Amino acid sequence: MFYTILxxxxxxxxxxxxxxxxxxxxxxxxxxxxxFVIFATTSKLLAGGETT
Structure with a gap:
């Protein structure tokens, strides 16, 4: 299972x-x-913040 995920x-x-x-x-x-930019933008949008 681990090797499949890896x-x-x-x-x-x-x-x-x-x-x-x-x-x-x-x-x-x-x-x-x-x-990193995609992760940060998605996290901020999901938390309810604005991206600007």
Missing amino acids: NTALESWNLWCAMFKSLPYGDPYIATLAL
């Missing part, structure tokens, strides 16, 4: 990073930054 997480991360491969320093730096 494999799914790693495959998801590889797929996410592949979208940023064509950008300079896109994989993993811009991919990590984009994921």
